[in-house]
Amino acid sequence: MxxxxxxxxALTRRLGLPALALGATVLVASLLSALAGADPFAVLGLILKGAAGSKFAALETLNRATPLIFTGLAVAVAFRAKLWNIGAEAQLYAGAIVTVFLATGLLAGTGLWGMALVAALAMLAGALVLLGPVMLKTRFGVDEVVTTLLFNFIMLLIVSWLLEGPMKDPAGMGWPKSEPLERAMRLPRLAEGLRLHWGFALALIAAVLVWFLQARTTLGYEMRAVGHNPRAAAFAGIPVNPVLVRTALLSGGLAALAGYSEVAGLKGHLSLDLSPGFGYTGIIVAMLALLHPLGVVFTAIFVAGIFVGSDSMSRAAGVPTYIADMLLASALLLMVLAIGLTRYRVVWK
Amino acid sequence: MSADYGAQETVLRLTGITRRFGATLANDAIDLTLKRGEVLALLGENGAGKTTLMNILFGQYAADSGTVEVFGKPLPPGNPAAALSAGLGMVHQHFTLADNLTVLDNILLGTVPLWRAGFGRAAARARVLTLSRDFGLAVDPEARVGDLSVGERQRVEILKALYRDVRILILDEPTAVLTPQESDALFATLRSAVAGGLSVIFISHKLHEVMAASSRVLVLRHGRVVGQVATAGTTREALAAMMVGAELRKATVTPGTPGPVLLQLRGVHTSKDAAGKDDRIGGLRGIDLALRGGQITGIAGVSGNGQAALSDLLSGLLAPQAGTLDLGGTAQGQWSPRRALTAGIGRIPEDRHKTGTIAEFTLTENVILERYAEAPFARAGVMDWAAARRVTDDLIRRFDVRCEGPDGVIRLLSGGNMQKLILGRVLDTAPRIILANQPVRGLDIGAISYVHGQLVAARDAGAAVLLISEDLDEIMELSDIIHVMSEGRLSPPFARGSMTAAQIGLWMAGQGFDEGATDAA
Structure with a gap:
């Protein structure tokens, strides 16, 4: 082979193959539902209904999509420069820790302006978390896949320690969670009575800004050049290592905003289950969007919809929610395969 | 193999091998015989047809006509497996060893069935030790290959071939990566190996090695055998003349008018590349060079003798370790590609696909690669793509680039059009110094004369052009001043037409201008 x-x-190849991949994903989901003893059509219908069948469901999906847009952007920015940041999870928690620390401490009671400052400092924290691995990469050639991945576990242990010790809520009845943010320090809802917070709007703004940065600025041009061909970039006078460091700072900052938005917009406090793997799912979101910042918004909503829809389907049809993971995994694998096949033809001999 | 080998038995016979690639005749009716226990040197410039001939011998290509006989039996054409089982083996310039395995494991790799536990490692080890004693290839079978020197690794490659019962060994430029001391050790090894019954073909373009190591020499030029002599009965001068050819191409380009010195190198030493790992080989070793405006300075020589380092130095990728680089009278301290560009050096790199362009980028994105951050392409960090597209459109028209338009991906362009775009990108900035490294490699005749014409026009406009090429004819045709490069050094400059082919050939083959003055490594 x-x-x-x-x-x-050809255009038919470029559009047809991804469509085929989507169809195959649905087929896989149907097979799995049948294996679980449920009617495949009913299951797919329930997932769709649970994700977008009502105003409540749709808003729930957008809420869930918010952190995924941030982590998806973080991954898309880094991967575009061929910086393999697998550590969005750690950067997310770094952002969340700083948010809780400042909003319940030094900056408590400062209101929205304070929260803008908190957002900036949360981004800085996430950026710094990625700075270590990228310096190890540019200075010593240490593989960032390993270092950023391992940082996720280190960060979870740090969070665990904080929540059992210095940041533990005294009024928390012994649960490992932080003191809650006061109402004035929370991100307001987008409209009165609407269960969707400003974090979603921030995520959309971030996506547009990242798109502008990549397509229309010198830094974005440098990041793409370094990602495609570092040798030609260096020859043309682009400072490859500084560009990688800048990319890392941006990527880490974006991932940290996911933690900021989850704490300040949704949960109100820090706990160990703040992120059910948003950092890792961000990789799927970014890959499905072919690393396009605006595409990330749509794939994040798609992925969030599958999670939210599967939750509600599971309650109604009794099929385990793991079907959501299976669906996403097969969607990703089939999509990657389809994209590969748009650029390559398989020759058997 | 039943026959008793006489002292002069022929083990390999190639008859009338001809192979054509498009319009070029890579091999033209080549006859070659190899006798048992002899070292045959295959001598010729790059492009003389040595590699094609060996690829035909090994079944990578089928010859258009001609036959190959090994130990008296015909070899089926285009069948690599048959060549291997007939006892042919090759050691390439670039080793194929696994650094993290031991010598023994490397030798056994691929000879042992995948799923068998006890395969007789002890017996294999004993056999490797016997081979290494019989053939004078001293190496510890339990050493990790990653810890070995380059010379030792080459011995492992030879052992690997012997372990597979190779009776005819082909060495492709074996000394290219070796120090002089390691080369001498290799020649000693070869002498004891042929005494042990091996026959060797030794591919080289270095005359002193051919003289030291071989018993017979076959010289190729433009795909044809131009001479076959016993080493003992010839001289370096005679071999050089055969290799380069008796006549040099006459210049068709009018000479330039020399202007002021725009760039000067004094005693420059460099490492091989930006990584700077191995500065014994491939780097510059004390280069003096003056580039004048209004002149084309040609660097002749066989590739791999420091041309890459010289090119990297002028591109800004490599800084001098010793010596000075002067640009218009000012010595350069910090040196980088950006500074080279700012100093007015236009660069046409050797590899237009990997270094000169970004394959996934559009023509527009590639055109602004070296000045994306300057007005009018960017203001305050924001790109103006309309301005970039206008300039690209203009270049496409002025330099006759055949393409879909400025928004097409550059990967889809032909080599000639890609090179024209790079040329346009360089010349558009009106550089005072132009580095052209192999500017016409792989191009068709039309594109070649176009590129050459543009370089001459830039020279006439006052630019200093440095032309690096393996093609001696190209150098002789275009250059006003010529240096020959060999082993990281430059010959003194000479004017076009003032040297005979034999003299240039000797310099190119590593003989002559500073013989014996090698660095004590």
């Missing part, structure tokens, strides 16, 4: 590159793939 051999792969042969296709110089200029």
């Amino acid at each position: 051999r792969l042969e590159p296709i110089a200029n793939p």
Whole structure:
């Protein structure tokens, strides 16, 4: 078997194959539902209904999509420069820790202006978490896949220690969670009575800004050049290592905003279950969007919809929620395969 | 193999091998015989047809006509497995060893069935030790390959071939990566190996090695055998003349008018590349060079003799470790690609696909690669793509680039059009110094004359052009001043037409201008 590159793939190939991948994903989901003893059509219908069947469901999906947009952007920015940041989870928690620390401490009672400052400092914390691995990479060639991945576990242990010790809520009845943010320090809802907070709007703004940065600024041009061909970039006078460091700072900052938005917009406090793997799911979101910042918004909503819809389907049909993970995994694998096949033709010989 | 080998038995016979690639005749009716226990040197410039011939011998290509006989039996064409089982083996310039395994494991790799536990490692070890004693290849079977020197690794490669019962060993430029001391050790090894019954073909373009190591020499030029002599009965001068050819191409370009010195190198030493790992080989070793405006300075020589380092130095990728780089009278301290560009050096890199362009980028994105941050392409960090597209459109028209337009991906361009775009990108900034490293490699005749014409026009406009090329004809045709490069050094400059082919050939082959003055490594 051999792969042969296709110089200029036809539009039908470029659109048809991803559509085929989506269809195959639905087929996989149906098979799994049938295996679990449920009617596949009913299960798919319930997932769809649970994700977008009512105003409540749709808002729930957008709420869930908010941190995924941030982590998806973080991954998309880094991967575009071929900086493999697998540590969005750690950067998310760094942002969350700083948010709780400042909003319940030094900056308590400062209101919205204070929260803007908190957001900036949370981003800085996330950026610093990624700075270590990227310095190790540029100075000593240490593989950032390993270091950023391992940082996730270190960070969870730090959070665990904080919540059992210095940041533990005295009024928390012994639960490992932080003191809650006061009402004035929370991100307001987008409209009165609407269960969707300003974090979602921030995420949309971030996506547009990141798109502008990548497509229209010199830094974005440098990041793409370094990602595609560091040798040619260096030859052309682009400072490759400084560009990687700047990319890392941006990526870490974006991931930290996911933690900020979850704490200040949704949960109100820090706990060990703040993120059910948003950092890792951000990789799927970014890959499905082909690393396009605006595409990330749509894939994040798609992925969030599958999670939210599966939750509600599970309650109604008795099929385990793990089907959501299976769905996403097969969607990702099939999509990656489809995109590969748009650029390469398989030749059997 | 039943026959008793006489002292002069022929083990390999190639008859009338011809192979054509498009319009070029890579091999033209080549006859070659190899006798048992001899070292045959295959001598020739790059592009003389040595590699094609060996690829045909090994079944990578089928010859258009001609036959190969090994130990008296014909070898089926285009069948690598048959060549291997007939006892042919090759040691490439670049080793194929696993650094993290031991010598023994490397030798056994691929000879042992995948799923068998006890395969007789002790017996294998004993056999490797016997081979290494019989053939004078001293190496510890339990050493990790990653810890070995380059010379030792080469011995492992040879042992690997011997372990697979190779009776005819082909060495492709074996000394390219070795120090002089390691080369001498290799020649001693070869002498004891042929005494042990091995036959060797030794591919090289270095005359002193050919003289030291071989018993017979076959010289190729433009795909044809131009001479076959016993080493004992010839001289370096005679071999050089055969290799380069008796006549040099006459210049068709009018000479330039020399202007002021725009760039001067004095006693420059560098490492091989920016990583700077191994500065014994490939780096510059005390280069003096003056580039004048209005002149094309040509660097002739076989590639791998420091041309890459010289090119990297002028590109800004490599800084001098010793010596000075003067640009218009000012010595450069900090040196980088950005500074080289600011100083007015336009660069046409050797590899247009990997260094000169970013394959996934559009033509526009590639055109502004070296000045994306300057007005009018960027203001306050924000790109103006309309301005970039206008400039690209203009370059496409002025330099006759055949393409879909400025928004097409550059990967889809042909080599000639890609090179024209790079040329346009360089010339558009009106550089005072132009580095052109192999500017026409792989191009068709039309594109070649276009690129050459543009370089001459830039020279006439007052630019200093440094032309690095493996093609001696190209150098002789275009250059006003010529240096020959060999082993990281430059010959004194000479004017076009003032040297005979034999003299240049000797310099290119590593003989002559500072023989014996090698660095004590």
